[in-house]
Amino acid sequence: DIQMTQSPSSLxxxxxxxxxxxxxxSRNINYYxxxxxxxxxxxxxxxxxxxxxxxxxxxxxxxxxxxxTDFTLxxxxxxxxxxxxxxxxxxxxTLTFGGGTKVEIK
Amino acid sequence: xITLKESGPTLVKPxxxxxxxxxxxxxxxxxxxxxxxxxxQPPGKAxxxxxxxxWDDAKRYSPSLQNRVTITKDTSKNQVVxxxxxxxxxxxxxxxxxxxxxTAMLDAFDIWGQGTKVTVSS
Numbered sequence: 001d002i003q004m005t006q007s008p009s010s011l012x013x014x015x016x017x018x019x020x021x022x023x024x025x026s027r028n029i030n031y032y033x034x035x036x037x038x039x040x041x042x043x044x045x046x047x048x049x050x051x052x053x054x055x056x057x058x059x060x061x062x063x064x065x066x067x068x069t070d071f072t073l074x075x076x077x078x079x080x081x082x083x084x085x086x087x088x089x090x091x092x093x094t095l096t097f098g099g100g101t102k103v104e105i106k
Numbered sequence: 107x108i109t110l111k112e113s114g115p116t117l118v119k120p121x122x123x124x125x126x127x128x129x130x131x132x133x134x135x136x137x138x139x140x141x142x143x144x145x146x147q148p149p150g151k152a153x154x155x156x157x158x159x160x161w162d163d164a165k166r167y168s169p170s171l172q173n174r175v176t177i178t179k180d181t182s183k184n185q186v187v188x189x190x191x192x193x194x195x196x197x198x199x200x201x202x203x204x205x206x207x208x209t210a211m212l213d214a215f216d217i218w219g220q221g222t223k224v225t226v227s228s
Contacts (some may be wrong), residue, residue, distance in 0.1 A: 001169060034214035036153075043202055043221055044153065049214035087153055091213035094169055095143075095155040 002026050002090055006098035012106040019075040023088035028068050032092035035064055035073045038100075039084045047086075048073065078103070098100045108132035110142070110203050110219035114130030117225050118193050124224060128186040135181050136161055139209035142186040144177065146199040147221075154199075159186060160208065195226045 013019050019076040023033065031051040036044035045053045048064035051071060061076045075082055083105050090097040114126035126144070133140060143158035157177040158166045165177055173211060176189045200223050204215035 032212055036213075036215075038153075043204075043218035044215075045218075046214055046216045049211050049216075055214075055216060071124065089153075089155075089214070094166065095158070095213060097145075097153040100152045 002029060002093055002096055004088055004090055004096050004098035006086075006088055006101050008101060009099065010032070010102040010104060012104050013078050014031035014106045015078055015080060017078045017106075019078050019082075019103060021073045021086050021088075021103075023098050025069045025071075025092075026092055031067050032090055033066065033071045033092060034089045035062075036087045036089065037082070037084050038087065039081070043098075044087060060072045064077070065069045108217045110205060110207055112203050112222040114201075114222055114224065116122045116223060117227065118164075119217060119228050120194055120226060122193050124190045124193050124197070126188045126201055126203075126222065126224075127189075128188070128219060130184050130186070130203075130205070131207065134161075135159075135179055135184070135186070136137060136163075139207045141206045141208055141213070142179070143204050143206060143213075143215060143216070144186075144188045144201060145204060146197075146201045148196075148199040151199075156190075156201075157188060158206070158213070193226045197224070198226045199224060 033051045035048040038044040052064045085102045110130040141160040144156040159177045200221040202221045205217040
């Protein structure tokens, strides 16, 4: 299995901050990397697919980059609804999710 | 508009078999590239992918669970069914089904059901 490691596991930030979350794959996954946001008590929501493609309807403050083994999700200006947990997921081989990054209010 | 909804028992006993149904609308599981997957999330823990079935009846399973899990589809009813045998308390989780299009989205799950909570306890 390909292991996905997210960092940090949690962070504190304020509204308006620029936030960066990283995801590292245990081996090359090309660009087969997706990002989700999950609010408490709700299902995950797809933000970014294929490493850098913004899902339809997702605000442009979200962006993704990377290829191979190292990937980044950036939120350019954190909004109140962005305090949530973020997951990466690789779809290069048998699907696996990262352990999550919880974004909390500072 | 694509929607998915999970249904099944909320409580199962250890060693029993769990059967969950994903009922969907707004798409056809006969359309090329379309798939439906199952993902679960134990309380307070991360997401775990379980299985995925495609329009052509191809199936993929998590290696750690493939001996216990089976996924099937009924295109006439717009349903996907997940069965998991020999349930254990560690299988207590919220179970989600989700839609994907392998050709366009490379197995990213773009639409999710609301999830169904399953507790395994005697």
